[in-house]
Structure formats: C-alpha cells, structure tokens
Amino acid sequence: MTFETFLFVLAGGLVLGALYALMATGLAVVWTTLGIFNFAHGAFITFGAYLAWQVSQTEAGNAGYFAGAAAAVAGLFITGVIFHLALVRPFERKPNVVLLSVITTLAGATILENAIDLVWGPRSKQLAPMVPGDATFFGVTTSKNQILMIVLVLIILAAVGAFLRYSATGRAMRAVAQNREAAELMGLDVPKLYAGAFGLSAAIAGLAGLFVGSIHFMTPSMGTDPLMKALLVVIFGGVARFTSPIYAAFVVGLVEAFSTYYVGLYWTPAVLFGLMIVVLIVKPEGLFGKYERSV
C-alpha cells in the first residue's frame, strides 16, 4: 500500500466516521435520556433526506440548501415528538418498556418508510452536492463536498454537545436522563424534556439524512443501513459520555474503509458485526467508558 492509497482510504474512513458520528449521536441521545432504543432512527434519516430534497432541489422546491436543512430539522423535530408521544409514551411506566418500544418504533419505521414510498415513489433520487468540485491535499483528491461535510458535522456535534452541556434545557435533559425521579422532584417537566430529547435526536437524524442524500442515492428504504451502522457505533462505543459514540464512529468508519480495501466490500459488514459481537461479549458497556444501566 502506497502512502497515497493509505491517505485515500483514511479520507474515506473519516467521511464515513463523520456520517456515523452524526447518526449515532442522535440514537445515543434517545438511549441515554429515555433508556430505549429507537428503531425508527433510520426512517428519520430517510425522511430528513426527502424533506431536504423536496425543499432544496431544482425540480421540486429550489429554495436552496439552507432552507432544505431547516426543513429537515424542523420537520424531523416534529416527527420525533409525534413518534415519542404515540409510540413510547404509552409504555413509559411498563416494566417491559424496552421491548415494547423496540417493537413500536420498528412498526413506526415501517409506517414512515412506506409513507415516504407513497409520497415520493420508489425511484431513487439524489441531493446535489453542497459545493461542487474537488480539492487535493497531499496528492489525494477528494470532493469539496465531503470535506465541507466533515467540517459541518463537527460543528453540529460541537453545537449539540454545547447545548447539552451548557444550556439550561440541555442540562435539564441530562438531569432527567440520570435520575428521572429526582429531576421530577426538582420541578423539571419530564414529559416535555423526554419529547424534546426525542425531537432533538430526530432533528440530528434529519441533518444526517441531508448529508447521506448528498453522497448516496436516496430510496425509501435507505434508512436500514444507517440504522444498523448507528446501532453498531452506539454499541461499540457505549454511551457513557456524549463523545463516546463519536470516537467509536470514527473507529468504525476507519475499520470499514480499511476492511473494504483489504478484505473486500462483501465481507466488510460481516467483519463489523463480528467485531460488535465480540465487543458486546467482552465489554457490553462499550469501548469508551462505563455507563451504568438499570435493566
């Protein structure tokens, strides 16, 4: 392997890592706050991509990228809140809420995916890149779109991180995640914060959809793969800290890029899932830090 190839593969891995980080962070926000696993996260990503396409693309709305991103964020926030109220809220106090919400979010994902199919049709679409053209660093050529994407993802993650860390609402969300009863006694509006966390997670998924749609083709069922990847990343890294899934996302992205180069495209998913199973057996709380669960 030449140094150029190495850099090329590395760049590919970083792009994947950035995408996975965005997907997994959304999933982790719901997991840490509500203690459930949202299987509609992939469908959220799809929906975000289609909303952005509807608003921003020439043949549809042509209102520009910013408007597309805004539509994806706003639309997905509302969708997330609705999903929370309809699919998770009714089971909140049941002992088997984890299983029930897996099933209902899975059903919700089916509904959303097929609704997208009904509205936009099964034909694949694509978002135009945010910026056209390529750039070359150290002899490696990559599209400016991907570089911009990595930068934007890091900015978004930093913003979400800052929101959770410093803003009153973000701190309240983390408080609810740590101890629901205590937070309730402190006068925090837990139902609203839960719905907010779900909405925030969905909004991040919408942004992820925007980026996915600009580098891959969009189909109504495009969410399955990002969902599996996000799941993988979250398990891989654990959710001890806000940053745990982000590190893990880059690890997974790099592993995927190098494994595709060395082992081949077909075996890469097997390698990733095999690794995940090993991590789950050896360190179920994830590679990065410890997260106390109440089962």
Add this chain to the structure above:
Amino acid sequence: MRYDPPFRKSTGFIPALVALALLVVFPFVFTDTYSRHLMILVFIYAIVAASWDLSLGFGGLVNFAHVALFAVGMYTYGILAKTLGLDPWLAIPAGGLVAMAFAAAIALPILRLDGIYVILVTIAFSQLIYQIVISQSDVTGGTSGMVLLPPLKLAGHSFVLNHKIGYYYTALGIFVVSTACLYTIIRSRLGRAVIALRDNKYYAMARGVSEARTRLAALAASAFFAGVAGGFYGSYVRVASPDAFGLGFLTLILSILLVGGAGTLWGPIVGAFVITLLSEAIADYGPWRSIAIGAIIILILVFYPGGLWAAVQELREGVDMARTSMLARWRRNRGRAERERRLGTREQVISTPHGLIAYADSGGDKPPVLFIHGNSACKEAFQYQFAALRDDFRLIAFDLPGHGVSGNGEPETDYNVPAYAEVAEKVLETCGVKNPVVFGWSLGGYVALELSARAVVKVRGLAIAGTTPLNLVPDDFGAGYDASSHLILAGKQYFSPTEARAYAGSATAPYSATSAFMHRNLGRTDGRARVYMFSKLGVTDWPRQMRMLRDGTVPFAILNGSDDPFLNHSYIRGLHYGSIWTGAPFDIAGGKHAPFFNKPDEFNAAFRRFMREACGL
C-alpha cells in the same frame, strides 16, 4: 404444586379437535389452489410465530434472529436439496438442525446478557448471517437468491399437482407436530424453567434453575421448528431469497405474534390465521399494506396488549357467563319443586346489592342456624341437616352469588368473602333473625368467620368444616392445606368434564344417585366466582378473624371430617383458639371434605351437641 392433566382431559381438547377436523376437511371444501396456498402460508407462519413465542413470550428473551433462523432453514434446504442433491424429505429436518446449530451460536454470547443487549446482539447476528449469505453468491445465489429448488415428491407424485393437496397436508402435518411438541415443551420441566426465569429470575436460579442451560435449550428448541418451517417453505415456494432476512418479514411475524397474543401457545396460531389472511387481502395495496400492519401492531400494543387470544378468552368468558346466568334463571323455576322437596321448605328469592339471592328458611320460633355452602356448591348440600334438625332449630340456607339458583354477580365487587358475608347479613335481615348460629363449609367457613368478625350480626355460635383459619394470606394456604390439584381446581375458571368430576367428587361425594344434584350444580357455578375468590383474597381482613378466634368470645366448633383429603389437620390443631368446643377440633369419624353430607348422622349428632352448648339449651 403441579397440576397438569393430559391434553385429552383438559378444556382445550374438544375445541382443538374440532379445529383440526375443520382443517383436515378444508381442502375438500376449497379445492382451488389459492385458498390452499393461503392456508399453507398460515401453517408456516403459525409455526414460526409460535416457536418464536417460546423464547420471546414465555422466556421474555427477545431473540430477533428467530426470523433469520427461518431463512437459515430455507437456505439449508436449498443447498442440500439442490446443490448437493439430498432427498428433499431429509433436507427439511436438516434445515431444522442447522438452524438449531446457529441458535446455539447465537445463544452463547447472550446467555448472560439482558434486556436491550439481547435484542442488539441477535439483530447483529441476523445481519451477520444475512451479509454472509449475500456475499457468498456462488453458494447462495447472492442478492437474487436460489431458484428452482426441487419440490417435494412422494412415490413419483409431485406435490405441486392436484392444486397443492400434497403440500397442504404436509404443511398441516408439520404444523400439528410442531404445535404438539411446543405444547409438551411448555408444560415440561424446561418450559416451567423458562417461565420461571421470566417471572422471577433470581428466585428461579435460587431454586436450581440454570439460566444459561435453560436459555440455550429454549433457543435451540424454538430454532428447530423455525428451521423446519423454513426448509418446508423453501420446498414449497422453491426459492430461497434473502428477503426473509428483511425487516418486512420480521415485522410480519412479529405482528402475528403480538396480535395473536405473546406468552400463549394458541395466540400466535390464531394470529397467523388473521394476519395472513388480512395481509393477503390487502396485498394489492403496496405500501398501504405495510402501513396497515405497522398500525395494527401499534394499536394492539397500546390499546389491547393481550392480543386476539385475550379477546378469545373474553368472548369465552362472556359466553360462559351468559350460559351460567341463563341456567340459573331457568332452574329457578324448573327444578324448584325438587329443591323444595330436598330442604322441605319454600325457596324464596330476594334482591341484594350483590344480585338476586335464593334462600330457604324453615321458620318457626326456634334457635336459628344459618348454613353457608362452599365453593361451587349450593344450599341443597345441607339437605340432611334440614331433614334431621328442622324440628329443633330454625334452619336457613342460601345460594352464594354465582352459585345455585342465585343470580350471577359483578366479579369485581361480588365474588369475595366480605361480599358473601354482606349477602348473609341481608338474608338474615330478611328473615328477621338477630343472633343465629352460623355453620360454614369450606369457602362458606371463611364467610362464616368473616360474618362473625364483622359483628354487624351478633353471632351466637360459630362452626366450620373443611376450612382452615388463616393468619397470613396467601402464605398460610400452603401450611393449612395439603397441596393438591384440588387447590388449583378450586380457582380454575373452566372445568373439563374430567376436572368437574374430580372436583365435585372430592369436594362433596363421588358421583352417585344421591350426589348427582351436586355434580349438576357445579356446571352452573359462574367460573369467575372461583377465579375472583382467589384474586380477591386481599380484600378480607384475615387477622381480624384470627383475633376473634383467639379472643374466644363466640362459641366456636371445628367439625372436620377425619378423612378430609385437603386439610392439614395438624396445622389446624396447632392454632390457638380462645374457646373451642370439646377443647380441640372435633373430627367426624370417616367424614370427608363435606362430613355433613358423607356422614350426616355422625355430623348431626355432633352439631346438635354443639348447638345445645352454644345456645345454652
């Protein structure tokens, strides 16, 4: 305590037989290929869903790789029967065995995981299998799958011919065998261990249930049936396609399981019929079909978590309630002469807050005695007392709500000991009796104790038979009674003919000309009365009854049969009584659970003596 009669003696036997007979004649009525095809799909989906329930519903272990194991069976069939040319009849069970091996591989990492992690690992595993399948296109056909798999043949006859009749009966056969096996497994030691681990993991482990071994066995067993179903499906549609790994198929099977009712054997089977036919009916609507299935799952989970099987149970309860209520109304007029002849007194019906109550009162200005009958009996159980004691005492007996010719009650409010005591108070008030002696038998004994402890009616004397006074409920049940199937039957809602004979035979007397009326009466009893009697144990103030007995302010007698098969006599003797007639519980020699019925002369003599002392005659 363990009570499991063989299937042919249980209440489900006749309905299951009828359903099976209908399925056997089905292809003769519907001779077209399409309706048989639908039924074959129903059988296959039912096997997959019901076997999944073994781990998901009964075990609470969410194995999301179950559907992938179905696909494993399908691909095994494809590879063995097509690529390697093995006999298709051997390739189908081989699919089951390979699926079992995969299940064991899945089981190893999740043996000690819990909750969401089991879901995640099993999803990852099914994705792993899926990725391997589509990456090995030279073996599995990759994303396009394997086509033109060999069909099933028997003696040169291809099962595809004659509108798939061969496939229909093969599918039915596999379905029946797998259901029978699952039924056996659920009731076996393994099934009990699986349920115990779900309900109280640490208690089960403390009792020696190995979590890892049980999980492994349950997963392997459920995988076998999924694999066989997959193998058969491969032989039937003659395609092994990776679609079977998809979320769509998973959602379909999951909806069958949930709509039918998780944690039951029959629920997923009912669900398979409904969902398969429904999803085929709306198959032409494309995405709307998936949306409908998703919406059904959510609506069922939010509004009716028990699923269709719970609906079937409610329907059955409604039918049974209507039956017993009509029977009571009909008998109120129909057998009245015979009942009045037995008690030698007129039967009257009054309206109480707990429904219509039939009672008999021999009248006269003599010391009054109130008789309270036991579970699933009636006031005529005291016919020998009415015959022998009527000259000296005023005898009153009534049918409890839901029993005899009294009306059915509202289960939440009317089928518990305090409610029965209120009914007794109302009957006494109607008769104008102020301070009676009360005799209670079995369940009636608790009513008598409660009636006396409530002190709304001043009880002059209290006698019980076949009743164990209880301090701590339900803990003392185990101490006070000999744990036998009788205790289970006492709280069982529906009786099969065998169970009815066994229960009435041991509670009163084996079937004979003289006891036939008691056996007949059992069928009239509202089954909910038995269930609620146990589920509402908590509304009774048991310590108050014991305090009353310890204080000994009321003359008290225990007149048990010496051969009562249910009582723990030494527990009863060991209790502390403030005052008890003859100083200790008095045993009627040779008496059974209903000594006043089995040994009326001995009982009447003893009772007369107690009466004399209690009333100071």
